[in-house]
Amino acid sequence: MTNKRRTSSSKGLSNLTRVTLSELREYVTDNATIPVSRRWLETIGFDIKEAENNVLTTPREEDKIHFNVTH
């Protein structure tokens, strides 16, 4: 009888965890880029191609503070 070598990932364990959007917003701003699962994006009907194109073509706006100066 041979001992099967265990793989590094145990059944039932995942690198993902659940967190509500409101909890997450306490740590990140609206403009933050957050890595999410590609499969989850597909499930909710998000157009991944379009998003990738946007990332490549849009200049990084998140470094700019939004403010208005008036008299």
Place this chain on the structure above:
Amino acid sequence: MFDALIGQEEVKSRLGFYANLFNAGFVVPPIMLNAAKGLGKTAFAKEFHAATKDSERKFIEINCGTIRNSEQFFEQVFMPQIAGKKVTVLFDECHALPKDLTDVFLTAFNVEGAKKKTVSVGDGFVTFEFEKQIYLFATTELHKMFDPLKDRLTIIDFKQYTEKELAQMMKMKVDWIRYDHGVLESIVSTVKGNARSAIKRVLQIKSWCELNRMSKMCHDEWGKMKSKFGILPFGLTNIEIQILRALQKRGACSLQMLSAITGMSRQAIQLEAENNLLRKGFMDIDGKRKITTKGTKILEQIK
């Protein structure tokens, strides 16, 4: 002072005092405007600035949600726009201030009437000049502010507007429209208790009147407009109606159950729908969510 703004008499009185104080050459403490959304924090901040300004004075409105760290703030905003200048600064949505900038403000605003405060930032120093600069903060979520910073601010709380005040606001915003008896009251009952929704509604009415070349709103016309824009009694939304119908059909429900029925998250229901239903007295929470007699009656009206 504050003649262009309706209601909030206590806010006007307190801000008016600080405007006079500043105009007399004294230092104004950092002020926190605490109010629910749409109650006019920014409008009051601008009027306060107008009451204190001279020809050089500028008003800077900063969206704190876009500040990532203190270095970025001092580089992009403070050094070019504030340092050494006569300005009124409004930190809007200040509950979103980053931690390291909050730490700097803890030192900067721990002044107790001093005219200047120099604080170290990174490798250098910056000076807050309170004789020239007024610092205002505004938030809808005071509970998210760091308590020690909150303690350093003079907090001014806003109240909900009465229906009479909302009606006055609408009349003032578009003063050429006349209303038949009872029409304005009916219109006000469809806005959600805040100034922003009252202004949005009167601008819809203005467009309607302009398109139909009329300057008077009668009951018939308001009825047509409600039907066209899908305006429901008491300004209820479709999702709020859906919740009321679910409660009527199923009896008392848990938040989880309502979430399953409507497809909305629990938090979205709490923030977007329940508040209005509770405020209007259409729903009650006693462990579980229940429709009230008033809620049942309103559903009969909608049928």
